Amino acid sequence: MTPRQAQPRIAVIGLGSTGSFTVRHLAALGAYVVGYEQYGRGHDHGAYAGDTRLFRLLYGEGADYTELLIRARELWLEFQAEQDAKLFSDVGLLTIGPSESAWMGEMEAAARRAELPIEVIDRATVRRRYPLLAALGDGDYAIFDPLAGLVRTNEAVLHAINSAERWGAEIHDWARVQAIEETGREVRVWSNDSCLAFDRAVVCTGPWSGELVTSATRPVAIDYTLHAVRSIEHTAGVFPPAMLMTGATGSEMVCSTQPMSDSRFVKYFSTSSRYPEDGCPARTADGISARDHRLDLAAMHRIAADIDRRLPSVFPQPVRGYRFYDSYTRDHQPVLGWLPGSERLLVLDGLSGHGFKLAPVYGEMIARLAVGAPVKIPDSFDPRRFTPAQTQTRAERPSVRDDDRLRRDKRDGAAGLQRRSS
Numbered sequence: 001m002t003p004r005q006a007q008p009r010i011a012v013i014g015l016g017s018t019g020s021f022t023v024r025h026l027a028a029l030g031a032y033v034v035g036y037e038q039y040g041r042g043h044d045h046g047a048y049a050g051d052t053r054l055f056r057l058l059y060g061e062g063a064d065y066t067e068l069l070i071r072a073r074e075l076w077l078e079f080q081a082e083q084d085a086k087l088f089s090d091v092g093l094l095t096i097g098p099s100e101s102a103w104m105g106e107m108e109a110a111a112r113r114a115e116l117p118i119e120v121i122d123r124a125t126v127r128r129r130y131p132l133l134a135a136l137g138d139g140d141y142a143i144f145d146p147l148a149g150l151v152r153t154n155e156a157v158l159h160a161i162n163s164a165e166r167w168g169a170e171i172h173d174w175a176r177v178q179a180i181e182e183t184g185r186e187v188r189v190w191s192n193d194s195c196l197a198f199d200r201a202v203v204c205t206g207p208w209s210g211e212l213v214t215s216a217t218r219p220v221a222i223d224y225t226l227h228a229v230r231s232i233e234h235t236a237g238v239f240p241p242a243m244l245m246t247g248a249t250g251s252e253m254v255c256s257t258q259p260m261s262d263s264r265f266v267k268y269f270s271t272s273s274r275y276p277e278d279g280c281p282a283r284t285a286d287g288i289s290a291r292d293h294r295l296d297l298a299a300m301h302r303i304a305a306d307i308d309r310r311l312p313s314v315f316p317q318p319v320r321g322y323r324f325y326d327s328y329t330r331d332h333q334p335v336l337g338w339l340p341g342s343e344r345l346l347v348l349d350g351l352s353g354h355g356f357k358l359a360p361v362y363g364e365m366i367a368r369l370a371v372g373a374p375v376k377i378p379d380s381f382d383p384r385r386f387t388p389a390q391t392q393t394r395a396e397r398p399s400v401r402d403d404d405r406l407r408r409d410k411r412d413g414a415a416g417l418q419r420r421s422s
């Protein structure tokens with residue numbers, strides 16, 4: 001193996017869903033890698049927060065995904081075996097939608113092309129199997145994906161960072177990056193009161209990405225999803241363990257349910273667009289860190305009413321409710337690759353509400369790209385697709401605004417360190 005000193009020095013900024021796997025893959029490839037995370041490992045502010053996410057192989061989001069999802073499942077199973085921790089559970093997933101839904105048709109077609117073991121179930125059979133789904137619409141049917149399941153998010157991120165460290169990565173926790181400067185020879189990364197130089201940097205800051213990497217056309221927006229948690233006890237055998245409902249048009253999920261990893265509560269997800277009156281209070285990245293993720297009473301009432309309308313008699317009153325944020329692109333495809341106009345900065349962003357399941361694959365792809373190893377990346381992920389001429393980086397030395405931020409972050413960073421040690 002090439003000595004570590006001869007390997008490229010790479011910074012990974014943001015150790016959330018994708019950054020944690022990127023830093024792990026880079027370390028395993030033998031790179032000299034430093035990971036920066038503004039909070040502690042596996043914290044509860046990121047797009048992955050809330051304990052679990054759905055993993056599904058049934059995808060209507062594009063033909064490129066099936067191969068990636070198969071690889072992602074392999075990587076999840078390998079990772080949990082290596083970590084000796086229960087990070088993935090294959091409870092299966094029932095996807096329900098109207099027969100006229102193009103998304104349902106796409107999913108079924110993609111599954112058949114890849115010869116995935118799916119079961120297509122008519123409405124009467126769904127209702128017989130799961131009596132609590134009696135309110136299905138006339139034209140609804142379901143597809144069962146037995147290889148689908150749940151991933152334990154906070155725990156997986158924590159394991160990925162810890163394992164990167166065991167591979168030799170240097171991890172800077174509670175280290176918010178304030179600025180990145182790309183020169184002809186290197187990339188300088190400013191964090192707290194230090195500045196380190198690297199050959200390359202990978203930016204994986206998810207909902208916060210607008211702070212370090214911006215685009216005049218704003219391909220990446222901030223959105224949020226609400227979820228409520230209800231007690232699970234009376235649903236066993238009469239309601240699917242995990243379920244996703246879609247509407248007649250578009251590729252948007254209407255709602256989904258899944259058990260929390262303690263198996264005592266079931267989680268109900270719906271996107272903010274379903275609650276327009278709730279607004280989106282954190283349109284700025286700073287707002288994400290500042291806001292409490294817990295929902296107020298009014299939002300909880302709206303969710304309770306929504307659940308009763310969609311899934312009547314399924315759950316008793318919600319127990320808890322949260323909002324979490326993700327970054328979205330206009331085409332709902334990620335941005336993965338070299339930042340246009342840059343030779344040293346890579347970006348992995350815009351996972352658009354469906355990226356956690358693929359985090360190990362995305363991490364593997366960008367790590368290989370960063371070290372110059374062969375890798376196949378779908379064209380649909382190319383960052384240049386959004387008016388490349390206008391894409392910019394905040395790659396200058398801290399400006400007046402950044403200096404202000406530096407002072408504020410030094411103060412916040414100190415508070416963060418105190419919090420961590422308390």
Ligand SMILES: Cc1cc2nc3c(=O)[nH]c(=O)nc-3n(C[C@H](O)[C@H](O)[C@H](O)COP(=O)(O)OP(=O)(O)OC[C@H]3O[C@@H](n4cnc5c(N)ncnc54)[C@H](O)[C@@H]3O)c2cc1C
Nearest residue numbers: 014016017018038046047054177206225351353355356357
């Ligand atoms: C409620 C909800 C439900 C979802 N359901 C599913 C699902 O069922 N299945 C699925 O596959 N996907 C799902 N998703 C999508 C998925 O969770 C996200 O796409 C994915 O987690 C995004 O990962 P990320 O790495 O881009 O962002 P994050 O995981 O948020 O990581 C960004 C990291 O960067 C850090 N950071 C930011 N700025 C800085 C800085 N300046 N310096 C240092 N660190 C910084 C942050 O603290 C954070 O740790 C859901 C998303 C939400 C919000």
